[in-house]
Amino acid sequence: MGVILKRTLQRTLGLSAVIISLAAGLLGGLVLGRSSIVDNVPAFSNYLNSRLIEQHTAVFFLICGAMLMVIVSAVGTGLIAGEVHEGTFRILVSKPNSRMSILLGKVLGMLIGALILMVMSLSAMYVMNYLCGNYDGNIFKALLSYFPAYLIYGLMVTLFFSSLSVLLSCVAKKRVIALLPMLLVMIVVLVLPLVVRLVLSLRGGAGLDKVSFLDLNYHFGSMFRWCTDFFGGIKGTSAQLELPAILMNIFKQTAVDPDIAHTMDSGVLTTVNNTIPTAVLLAVYGALTVINYAAGFAIIRRKDV
Numbered sequence: 088m089g090v091i092l093k094r095t096l097q098r099t100l101g102l103s104a105v106i107i108s109l110a111a112g113l114l115g116g117l118v119l120g121r122s123s124i125v126d127n128v129p130a131f132s133n134y135l136n137s138r139l140i141e142q143h144t145a146v147f148f149l150i151c152g153a154m155l156m157v158i159v160s161a162v163g164t165g166l167i168a169g170e171v172h173e174g175t176f177r178i179l180v181s182k183p184n185s186r187m188s189i190l191l192g193k194v195l196g197m198l199i200g201a202l203i204l205m206v207m208s209l210s211a212m213y214v215m216n217y218l219c220g221n222y223d224g225n226i227f228k229a230l231l232s233y234f235p236a237y238l239i240y241g242l243m244v245t246l247f248f249s250s251l252s253v254l255l256s257c258v259a260k261k262r263v264i265a266l267l268p269m270l271l272v273m274i275v276v277l278v279l280p281l282v283v284r285l286v287l288s289l290r291g292g293a294g295l296d297k298v299s300f301l302d303l304n305y306h307f308g309s310m311f312r313w314c315t316d317f318f319g320g321i322k323g324t325s326a327q328l329e330l331p332a333i334l335m336n337i338f339k340q341t342a343v344d345p346d347i348a349h350t351m352d353s354g355v356l357t358t359v360n361n362t363i364p365t366a367v368l369l370a371v372y373g374a375l376t377v378i379n380y381a382a383g384f385a386i387i388r389r390k391d392v
Contacts, residue, residue, distance in 0.1 A: 099200025116215025
């Protein structure tokens with residue numbers, strides 16, 4: 088199993104994956120750094136909250152979103168389906184390796200590789216952000232304090248997407264057949280809910296609560312917010328929280344009575360969107376991850392190659 092793990096780790100850390108992870112981090116850091124340069128610096132807390140919200144958004148969509156999902160899906164769907172299609176899986180099972188140890192070695196190699204790529208991408212983001220931005224030590228220290236939260240969330244994303252891609256890889260006989268459903272899931276998580284919410288908002292907002300039950304973007308956004316809560320959470324004025332409210336649906340914004348609006352920073356009241364409790368989401372996606380892996384291991388034991 089050790090040889091298989093090492094080989095899969097090397098494949099996961101291939102040149103293209105390293106370039107993609109570094110490019111995502113550098114791009115995110117560049118955008119964040121440039122946006123931090125303002126002519127009139129506001130109060131410390133307002134300035135920090137704005138920078139943190141922008142950083143959270145970049146990590147959620149770019150690093151722990153598109154980059155991590157693409158790499159894990161591309162590697163995971165090829166673990167078994169690629170070997171079967173190329174005929175090399177027969178060679179693997181003919182050696183003194185059980186099918187279970189083969190798949191376990193491949194999964195562990197992929198997970199370790201994904202974790203390394205995530206650390207590289209986040210590190211690149213912070214370095215570029217610091218070089219291109221205009222921060223004092225306290226601000227940047229606060230930005231850096233969320234590094235563990237991003238790792239925790241990234242691990243959750245990796246485990247779920249790897250479990251689904253491994254299951255599809257065990258079922259399919261060609262990598263491309265396994266990869267197409269994963270691409271669809273990524274679109275459903277990162278893109279489609281934004282379009283649906285925008286259309287519903289333009290029509291008056293009716294049905295937004297019902298959409299939350301099928302809104303994978305909101306599901307993952309809630310789990311992301313849960314991870315950040317251990318390190319300070321996502322805070323800010325109603326105007327600042329408008330970005331995560333629109334893009335991740337993790338906050339609800341309700342217009343207030345004009346008679347009291349003048350006492351607030353805006354005429355909108357912002358509250359956490361708890362349509363589905365985060366504990367329920369964690370339990371459901373945790374259970375799905377376990378089921379996907381269990382099904383994959385069960386299928387590989389009987390797979391005809």
